Amino acid sequence: MDMLQHLVSGFGAALSPAYLAYAFAGCMLGTLIGVLPGLGPAAGTAILIPLTFKLDPTGAIIMLSAIYYGAMYGGTITSVLINVPGEAASVITCIDGHQMARQGRAGTALGIAAIGSFVGGMVATIALVVVAPPLAQMALRFGPPEFFALMLFGLCLVSGLAGRSMLAALLMTVLGLLLAMIGIDPVRGAPRFAFDIPDLYDGIGFIAVVMGLFGISEILLAAEAPVRDVVRTKLSRLLPSREEWRRSLGAIGRGTGIGFALGLIPGIGAIVPTFMAYVAEKRLSKTPERFGQGAIEGVAAPESANNAYANAAMIPFLTLGIPSSPTIAVLMGAFIINGITPGPFLFQERPDLVWAVIASFFVGNVILLALNLPLVGLWAKLLHLPFQYLWVGVLLFCVVGAYSLQQSTFDVWVMIAFGIIGYVFRKVDLPLAPLVLGLILGPAIEKSLRTSLEMSAGDYSIFITRPLCLGLLIAAAAVLVGAALKLAPNALRRLSFSGIPVKSNEGGGP
Amino acid sequence: MTQDNSPNGCAELIVLACLCAVFGIMAFIAFGYSLRDALGPGAGFFPFWLGTLGVVLSLALFVQSWRGRAIGEGTQALLPRGDRAWRAAALLAGLVAAALLLQPLGFRLAMLVFSVGLLLALGVRRPVAIAIFALASSFGLFHLFYHWLQVPLPIGLLGI
């Protein structure tokens, strides 16, 4: 009950006018940063650090944390409205979220995203208070081999993203994996496929690629279709229907769970939980064909996962001092500049500060919800701008966003190139989501494999002798087998259709 | 039994052939990086096998498509018909022009030209609206990024 006492006094501090104002400012700034493409939460947070020099440590941290999870929501807004992910983690929301916007349900999508984010964030923060230290310790058992197995498992989930053609999904995944290998390799530390272009030394820039694949291609496709008037909706339609509520509930719950679990493991990155939550929803749904056409669970699940992840990632950070992502690393820099070292001793040395910060997470999540829900209608109205301004505006937005990533025109070119590629792929129905998955997971898989082998001096048994790793590998294999079993009857049928004689167990010939 | 070629059947074949070529080239280049290493897979190992797998998959899809089975719904023609075609082309041309002009003209001028040019190309004929939009998006955005967010945007040869 000592903890409860601490929490209460933490609330006392967090709800003081000054800290409340900082949290509010942080949420607003964070949402703005999330909305602006290119400028990711890490860069945005770093830029705003000097702002906090004038604040006391607690205030500075409250503000920076608010910016951090505020940015998670901000990215959703552009994903839904214009199919441009404001930041990497919002990519998967584009798939169903933007479809909903095209059907005139942008408000609903944004609304459920806000609610899902709220639930995800709150649950994660409650868990932070209740079970933080033991959970964090458990998560430490994820070393490079376990990481490798987990990422491999994630890759096997691509079968869940496949639409009509599994072959196409596999092809796109392979393309994504291969594109991810442009740049410095984990073996020699030297560039691969860089063709002596320095801008390629670090790879092709995930955000520029995704902005092009999703955002630019969307505009190009829209331009050649007859001008659709975006379905105008009454305000009452901004709320989800009963049916949609029902479906979202489960999605929010599962998304929160997945986001939370993965947030505990340092180094996962925000995109993986959103993908896994999406695929899980699709798998568990009785009507998976709705996904990709504007299924509300396709928004609710990743969004809850997103914020649950962001808040859960604070756990290893606060309890062990291990930053899970570049953005949290920036946050850690801010801590350190203010003379605070996050870690196990922090709870003992500065309980006042830690609990005020934790309390402000609760407050911040509420502020985010209160800030964004009313604005949902306003954002949705943006889509009703005359199409010329909308298109030119979006393109401008993308250009400045791509440039601002590394202050380089090269990223703008990458974005344009992938805009054309995305346009072409969408025309021939090659799915984009598996490509993105490959792009994200590729480096993680290769790197963790390499590190594992360095750890074991080349001995592959390291993957089998560690129980957690073995378990994950078996799970990955199970997913693959399951997908194969599902497809086998179809494949057999197709082969016989095209005249190749096939022995079928089901008795009777072609 | 083959179906009639869908509108984009040709397009599918071209795309798949291109992909096949890309995969092949990458696999070839990867072969030049060592495949094995003292500890295990070398720098070229994964790219090589992935490239090879990509070639196989794209060939398989190619064959499938040749026999008339489209990858997806197969309903969209690759190149649009009629006057709508040039709209997408105009936007693309505008983007390319913007990227080319970004450094020489600097952000503000390039975006000014870009927005005015595209709005006119898309048929907007309201000078005041165009002016406001163009100024906001060029000078306005510049101010936001450069001064508030401390993100430097290009300043061109003319010093603007």
Add this chain to the structure above:
Amino acid sequence: MMKSLVKRALAAVAVIAASSGIALADDFPSRPVQLMVAFPPGGSTDVGARIVASIAEKILGKPIVVLNKGGAGGQVGWTDMARQKPDGYYIGYINLPATNTVVLDPERKATFGVDAFVPIINQVLDPGIVWVRADSPYKTLKDLVDAAKKAPNTIRTATTGILGDDHLAILMLEEAAPGAIFRIVHLEGGAAQLKEIMGGHVDVAFDNVGSVAPRVRSGELRGLAVMDHQRSKFVPDVPTMKEVGYPTVISSSTRGIAAPKGLPQPVLKKLEEVLKKAMEDPEHVQKLESAGLAVKIMVGDEYARYYREIHEQAKKYTEWAKSRPHK
């Protein structure tokens, strides 16, 4: 008559000077200066850069904007800087020995050489440190080296990156203690090291004092040795390499500011002056020290000499690293 002739001559000189683009120190800077950091935001180089920029720009009179050009272990940023005009408006951080290894590793195919930059001023010197978990069986560096000799290529030793200063430092120790061979595991950054050490996936880490000082002080981690000539004031209880018997193992990561070669002397001097003043400012020192970074200002010949020394040292160990049988 003479006066007007002199006047006209002076005017002519001024016109020639202006039109040939010589940046006279007087009108520098006439617009903001970009300070490039070759690493993503939030890292210790970035933190140091932002602190010095915010102080120096007040002295300079024009804004100093920090530009993050991270990637490829710094190669992207340094490549970019090497291509810039040496007019003083684009300066950037060089991290020694990282910058050197990029040049020295043939596989990196660096498009710039060691002479591409003219060093202006050094800001931070962060000595290397060997550390383990508090409950590790290695209580002293001797324990570690003995274990490495007894079971060569078994002790999992983490670096913060391939061919970084930590990697080279491990090789230096192996050279100084023949027979000791470490199983080198390359991680990405200090945070990854912390995670893997705490989880027990690696046994010992080589990093820099700035990254771990607060935790060593609090007892969460144990420092085995500091690779400097004297003890670090941030971790006063950790012995130096000399004290534990390996005086040749001296390694540190330095961060300083440089410009593309060809920077005119007057501009160089002006920048040096401004930055030195900013770095000597008590606020700067205090902020950096609270982050565990030791300010070590080096300018002019001293810094240029140091640059060359580090390059020679890095050359030797880079070649060894590339040819080492146990990767």
